[in-house]
Structures are given as structure tokens and as C-alpha cells.
Amino acid sequence: MSALFSTLAALFVGDLQRDRVVPASGYTSTLTSLTAAAMAFLVVFALALSLASYRLAQDWSKALEQSATLRISAPVEQLDAQVARAIEILETTPGVASARALSSEEQSDLLTPWLGVDVPFDKLPLPRLIEIVQTPDGFDPQGLRLRLTGELPSAVLDDHVRWRRPLVQAANWLSVLGVVAIGLIGLTSGAMIILAARAALAANAQVITVLRLIGATDAYIEAAFVRRFAFRTFIGAVVGTVIGAGVVALFPGEEEQAAILTGLRLSGVEWMWLVLIPPILSSIAFSATRYAANRLLKGLT
Amino acid sequence: MSALFSTLAALFVGDLQRDRVVPASGYTSTLTSLTAAAMAFLVVFALALSLASYRLAQDWSKALEQSATLRISAPVEQLDAQVARAIEILETTPGVASARALSSEEQSDLLTPWLGVDVPFDKLPLPRLIEIVQTPDGFDPQGLRLRLTGELPSAVLDDHVRWRRPLVQAANWLSVLGVVAIGLIGLTSGAMIILAARAALAANAQVITVLRLIGATDAYIEAAFVRRFAFRTFIGAVVGTVIGAGVVALFPGEEEQAAILTGLRLSGVEWMWLVLIPPILSSIAFSATRYAANRLLKGLT
Amino acid sequence: MSDCILCGAQAQQGSDVKSGADVIELDGVAYSYGGGELLSDMSLAITPGAFYFLTGPSGAGKTTFLKMCYAALKPTSGALKLFGQDVRTMERNDIALVRRRIGVVHQDCQFIDHLSVADNIALPLSVSGQDNWDDTTNLKELLAWVGLSHRANALPPELSGGERQRAALARAIIMSPDIVLADEPTGNVDWEMSERLLRLLLELNRMGKTVVIASHDLSLIRSAKSQVQARVLRIANKRLQLAGANL
Amino acid sequence: MSDCILCGAQAQQGSDVKSGADVIELDGVAYSYGGGELLSDMSLAITPGAFYFLTGPSGAGKTTFLKMCYAALKPTSGALKLFGQDVRTMERNDIALVRRRIGVVHQDCQFIDHLSVADNIALPLSVSGQDNWDDTTNLKELLAWVGLSHRANALPPELSGGERQRAALARAIIMSPDIVLADEPTGNVDWEMSERLLRLLLELNRMGKTVVIASHDLSLIRSAKSQVQARVLRIANKRLQLAGANL
């Protein structure tokens, strides 16, 4: 942290006398800023995507937990016993977190959309529904069915939201992909900044030769370039991050959208992540330029 | 098309004698290739995202089209008449594409998950359901309810999948966002390639001065640089596209996934889009370098 | 100030130069880099086959003058004609084509650093589309003449100061140009070598080529004057003066 | 080959040079750029306050020799000591520090092209941390001496060839270094200016500084010899020879 702080401090000491030896502008330094800005912008997007799909995966997982029902049809006098037995079986099934019989009101509510309120539910020989709350991994429906057929032949396992499970995996996967993308962008920025730094150093080969000739130490030369580049990158990254954040803020947030997408917009503390982008990118630039300058200087006398 | 062809032809005539005047390698040309590769890679992703969310929006729209039902409860003898009247009203409602009464078998199928097959549906005083197919814009549920209450007080309009509509908008929006991202990436690549080209031209200022001194025409100098750069970009873009396509091919496709995500993987003819990326990026490089070279040369004598 | 009609070399002048027409013609030419005038009111007509020296103190404008003569700078006022063409009306392409007829030795000799010395010297041929030129004989001869045979495959940054100047001279004359403009071609070479380079330029002049050399090397000028009808121009007080017999 | 004990300037030698110790000492030094040996078996001891000329044909190795003297090249064999330090054992940082005591005029004078001439000349002070140095007087005087007062705010690419050389000399001596190494410092200037630059170097020598000048300008050498006890070294056949009274 103190290293980061001193880096930042070094960045902001302004245009020291010695820094004038490095040309203030030039295509490669503009290119460095632009690269940093583009990369920061993309990181913001990837971060938003990653976080949103993570949230999505969480939400869907929750939905999955209550996605299975067991339907028991039996003569009225046996119904309660069969329901109790079914719950016993379920509670010993791996992958089932809990099981609970629905009350008749809850069952009526489920049917109302289809039958209206006029149908006399209480007078019908309705089956009883048991809601199964699953663990994140879920249970094995085939195995459960086999166990149930022996004791409760009338039980029908309805796993109708099970098809959502791969979607959760997909969302999780998308979230990981976002993180991988951030990593890739980081690597690419690193490579691009190294190359830009080398291009700039190569373009300033004469400056370096002259400085060596008149007795400048490696540290002096390195510092001038490294500061210039880390600063350029920092500025670029700040601009890119701010623009990226602005665009992400325009995204639909959770309020306006229904549960499934839960909004690409970042929420609350997630915004804090963005603050890290510029210092991280300029640290990359710092090391990249230092490395490039070091290599170049070693080749000179 | 013939312009594109001649550009490509010019790219592949190999290292002509005259092209040797531009240094074959160098940080800025590596940077150009890398920029092109990174940009192509990102374009592939953005394209996949855009197409997938477009497909998603299409699928959801389809689902929305059949998302509303009208439930009519009435004494058995009036039921048919009321259903016919309801259909008449619906067919004159703006936003309704068609309306159709469900058969009793269809209704039973809807209820089976909740009631099992044991319930004697045909003996129950079940309401009748009318399936409403909507136009993409949908109808105004409040207005329709008002119209219905007058003539058919028992009719209940159930618009229960209506909440999905904003999701469709979100998906559409995501798809547009993908296209915007592609545009942005294109612009950024353009800017980066212009800058890289200028940096390279600046780095080769001496080559250009020497060439002008010994009587090289602008066309000669331009061609040498432009070819080198367009070629570099082309190679970079091909590599980036191939890697991007490889990663996208690893994505879950439609087969493995359920309907909602419909897979980020590209399908069939969509892959053809990728073939366009390298020529487009190298055309950008072509024009960018030409422009940069032109500007630089105008400044020299 | 017009050129001497007695000039010995005129009889053998290059065949592609219009007979009798001046190759470089200045009429009231002035030049300024933005501040005051550096050169003013210069008039001169250089006939084909003439041999000129250009002297004057450091910073007087010798390089500036030569730069105008190959259209790298355009006069801020007055008219300058190269091979009868007014530089004011020349397009960039025309300038490129005119330069193929002018061999230039720049004061700070510039090369393409990633091409070998031999390739650099042969470059004007490649640029003007004479790639099929028989470089195995002529180029080798030229390299031997300037004493660079053993450095033909070196890269320019690996040359010594004098070697660079000789390579620049070789590049300037490989196309057998109608005019050779040399800016301090012997600034970094010893006396023997500068005599040798002078002989090369004299031979070109005998072939009818026009030669203009900016130099402050008085012994070189004296030596040349003993061998050819050479004229000495002096830039002083912004004007061009013809120096007398006594330098 | 040891330095002449009669050298007149030794009495006033620089205070920070160990009295009597040699500033540059070569012992069996050889150099090769990769091919055959360019310089071989050179032994020489340069005492503080000496004034040397270095001559030899173009490509003999004068620049190479000077580059070894400021540790830009390390001998491929033999020992070279600068201020008593062996360059073979010097770290990059030591080299940087030693160079602050050596003023170098490079053959192709190199500057930082985006800094003004005055800033370029003052750069060694900034690099060695003497930023607070009173540049309004000393720098102005120096600029006047090399005749560049009117070009102080120009950028180096806007200088003429001779102006660049003078600026390079000014930069080399602004730190009042113990040794001045100049590679063809008068290659592009006219006779009067080279006399003036020589006077500057002679004055430095009188202050006890060691001066080594590579040059092929015989009249400059003759002029110097008439004013100071100057020695003339000649590189010929890869060896260092002390030229006699007759050059």
C-alpha cells in the first residue's frame, strides 16, 4: 500500500525540471493514454457483466432451491399418512434441504389463475402438494422416483424448473468469463503498454544517448520516462473508467427491471471496484516502462 | 468489392524490393499487430454477445405473444355465446393479433401438473380459457378490461407474463449495445492504428527524409508504409479473430442449453460475420496509414 | 551575374540537358526562416557543366542556398528555376522527379540505418525504378573509388565519420545526375581522401555534369582551381558574391 | 610511452585530480568491433593538463579511441584507467559519474531536439544536480564565446552545421570538466571560427584541464603547436604513434 502511495505521489509531483528531457507529447504517449483509456473502459464493462451475471446466477440458484414439488393423490383417509411418509423419505434424500406440505389455501392460490375463484376447491378430491427445497447441487430425480414408487405409488415428482439448472451454470460461467476477460484485458494492456513504452523509448533513443553521454545515471533516465508513462497511463485510465462508469450508470438497474436480469448496472459498493482500475493500470505501466527502460539502457554504454 | 480485392492482393504481393526501405520489425509494428489482434478478439466477443441477445429478444418476444389469457366463467348454457362474444371483442382490440378458445384437452393439460390425472375435469364447472396472441407492441390491458366489464362481467384478463416485456426490451437493448460496442471498438482500433502508424512514421522520419532526398515520390513512400501496416493489421486481426472464434466455440451452444439463453455460441451463417473482421480492420489500417503518411509527407520537402 | 561563357566543361555537357539552357537560375531570390532575411536578392545563372565552390562563414546560409537548389526550401521571394522549371509552380511529384537529376551530399549525411551501405548507395536506382541496373560492376567500382569496398555490407551507423561522407557522395553520384550539390563533402576526411574525392567530382564535371560544393576548406578550393575552371561564390552580408582570384 | 614531464600546463592542474596521477592510462589496449583488431597494443599515459592531437586516416580508429576514453567502449583486451579507475571494473553508475568529469564533443553532435540550444548546453548541470547554478552569467558568456548568443533559443535542428559543432563544444565544457575529448570539433567551421574555438580549448588547458582533439586539420594542429606544448598522436597500422615535430 505504501509502495502504491509513493508511486502515486511520484506521479503527481508535476513536470519536474528533469522530466522535460522526455518530450511532453508525441504519438506514442498519446497512444499510451488512449490504450489505457480503452482498456479501462473495457474493464469497467467486463466488471459490470461479471458482477451482473454473478448476481443472476445467485438469483436463479435461489429460484432453483424451491423448484420441485411432489404430488400425492390418495383416498382422503390415507392422505395425511402418505404425506407424512413422503416428507420422511424426502428428508433423508441427499440434495433435499427441506420438504413441506402446502396448505390448502396455498394450493388454491396456485390454481386460481387457471380455474378462477368459482371452483369449489375444498369439495374436490385434490391431491396434496409437497414443496421441496433443494440444496444448491440438487437431488437425483431418478433415484428419488425409484425410492418413492415402492412405498407411495401415487406420488408424482414434478421437477419442472429443473431445466433452469444449466442456466445457472451458464450464468456462473459468464461471471467467470467476465473475470477471465478482465485478466485478459489486463495482460493485453500490459503488453500494449510495454510495447508503447518501448516504442517511445526507441523514438527517444537520441535523448537517452545524449543523456548517457553527459553523465546521466540510469536512475535519472529511467525515472524521467517511467514517471511520464505511468502518469500518461493514469490519466488515460481515469478518463476511460469515468466514461465506462457513465455508460454503465445508464444501464437499466434492478429497480426498473424484473428479477432475472437484475440489471447490468453496478450497485452500491460495487462502484468501489472502479476506483482501483487507474492505479492498477498505471502500476502496470510503471513496471512495464521500468522494465523496458532497463532493458534498453543495458544495451547502451 | 473489387477495391477490397485489390487491397488484399496488394497485401499479399510479399516483401517487394521497395518495401525493404521500411524496417521489417519494430515495436510500433508489433504494437499494431497486437492492437489489431486484441481488437479483433473483442469484436468477436461483442458480435457473439450482440447476436445471442438478439436471439434471446426474439425468443422472448415469441413467448410474449402468447402470454395473455382471458378466463370466462358462466353457466354452461351461456358459456359458448360469451366465449364467442369475447373473441369478437378481442379481435377488434388493437394489439391483439388473434384470439382462440382452448379446447378442454388443452385446459386439462395445463392443470395436470397441479391436480394430477385423477381429477374429473370434465365433470367440473370449469371456466373457459381464451389464448390471446399479441402483436409485438402488446395491447393495453386496462383499456381491454374496461371494455370487457360492460358486456362480460365474468371475464378475467390474465396478463401474467406481461412482466417479461421489459426483459425483451433489455435483451434488445443489449443487442444494440453489442453493435454500439463493435462500433466503439472499430473507432478505437482506428484511432489506435492511426496513432501507431504515426508513431511508426515518426520513428522512420529519417527513412522518409532520405527517400525524399533521393527523389522518391510520395506514392512510393506511402505505398511502402501503407502495405506494411495494412499487412501487419491483417495478420493481427486474423490471429485475434481465430482465437476469439475458438473461445466462442467453447461457449455452451443451443443444444446444451435451455431456451432462454439460447447460447452465446454463434450458429451457422453467423460465423460468416467473423470472416469480415480482418479485411475491415486492415482497411481501417490502410486508410489510417495512408492518411497519416499523407499528412506527414505534406510537412516535408 | 551570369555564368562565364569560357567555361571549359560546357562542350561536353550532358545530353539530356537542353543545350545552352541554365540548369539553376536564381533571379532576385531571398530566403528567411521566419525572422529577418537570411539571404536576399541573389541572382545567378549556373550553366550546365559549371564547377562552383560556395564559401562563407558558418551560419551564413550555404546549406540554405543548396537546399533551395534541390527544392527542399522554396525562396520566400524571387524566382528560382531548376532545369528551366520554376520551383514555385512545381508539384511535390515534380520535385521528386527533378531530384533524380540532382545528386545531393547532405551536410549531416543521412542513411537508411537498417540497409547495408551498398544498398543505401544503390537506393536512388531502386527509387527511380532502375532496379535491373547492373549493380555488380558499377556499384563495386564506385565503392572502390570512395574506399568503401571493405565496408559494403556494414550498416551506416557502423561507419566512421569520413566513411559516411564518402558513402553519401557515392549515393549522390550513382545515378550520374546532371547536377551534384555537395555540402562540406570533405569536412571529416583527411587530405589524401579529400583530394581523391575532388578528383571524382572533377571527372564528373568533365563528363558535363554541373558541380556545386559548399566548403570552407581553402586548400581544397585552391587545389580544384588549379585543375578546372572553378568559380568561387561567397555568401557575405546576405548576398552572393563572386570571389576574385585571391580567395 | 609516457607523458612529457616538461608539460607547461601541469603546474595549474585541476584541484580535484590527484596530483601527478595520470587521468587516462592505456596499457596494451586493443579494440575490435567483431572482425579483426582495429586497434592493438596501445599504451599511453595522459597526465593532467596535457594537450593532445589525434590524427590518422579516415577509418583508422580515432573515434573508437576517444570512445574508449569516455568508457563508451571497453577495450577488448588490455587495461584502460580513467582517473585511476579501471574501466573493466566500472559499474554503469560509475561510468555516469566519471563522464561528468569528461566533456565530450561527439563527431556527429547529438542534442535533445525539443530543448532549446541554451537548455541543451546547460543540460549537464541539470543532470548532475547543479540546477541552481548561476546560468544567467556563465551560460551567456559561453554562448557569446562560441558565437551562438543569437541562436540561444533556437532548437538544435535549426542550427547550421558549424553552429551545431560550436554548441556541442559549449556543452562539453560547461561543467569545467577535467578532460575535454573533442572529435573533429572544427570539421564544419571556417578558419576564423576554428581559431577561436582553439583559443577556448587552449584557455581550458591553461586552467589545468586535459585536452584531446581528434582532427585531420593540419593547419589547426600547426596553429596549436605554436601556442602550447601539444603532442600529436597518429593512429596508423592499428598502432598509436607519436608524430614527430614535422607532421
Ligand SMILES: Nc1ncnc2c1ncn2[C@@H]1O[C@H](COP(=O)(O)OP(=O)(O)OP(=O)(O)O)[C@@H](O)[C@H]1O
Ligand atoms: N530550420 C531552421 N529554422 C530556423 N533557422 C534556421 C533553420 N535552419 C538554419 N537556420 C539558421 O539559418 C542560418 C544559416 O544556416 P545554414 O545551415 O544555411 O548555414 P551554413 O552557411 O550552412 O553554415 P555552416 O557552415 O555552419 O554549415 C543559421 O544561423 C541557422 O541557425
Ligand SMILES: Nc1ncnc2c1ncn2[C@@H]1O[C@H](COP(=O)(O)OP(=O)(O)OP(=O)(O)O)[C@@H](O)[C@H]1O
Ligand atoms: N559500431 C561499429 N561496428 C563495426 N564497425 C565499426 C563500428 N564503428 C566503427 N566501425 C569501423 O571501425 C573503423 C574505425 O572507425 P572510427 O569511427 O574509429 O574511425 P575514425 O578514425 O574516427 O575515422 P573518421 O576520421 O572517418 O571519423 C571504421 O572502418 C568503421 O567502419
Ligand SMILES: [Mg+2]
Ligand atoms: Mg551548412
Ligand SMILES: [Mg+2]
Ligand atoms: Mg571519427
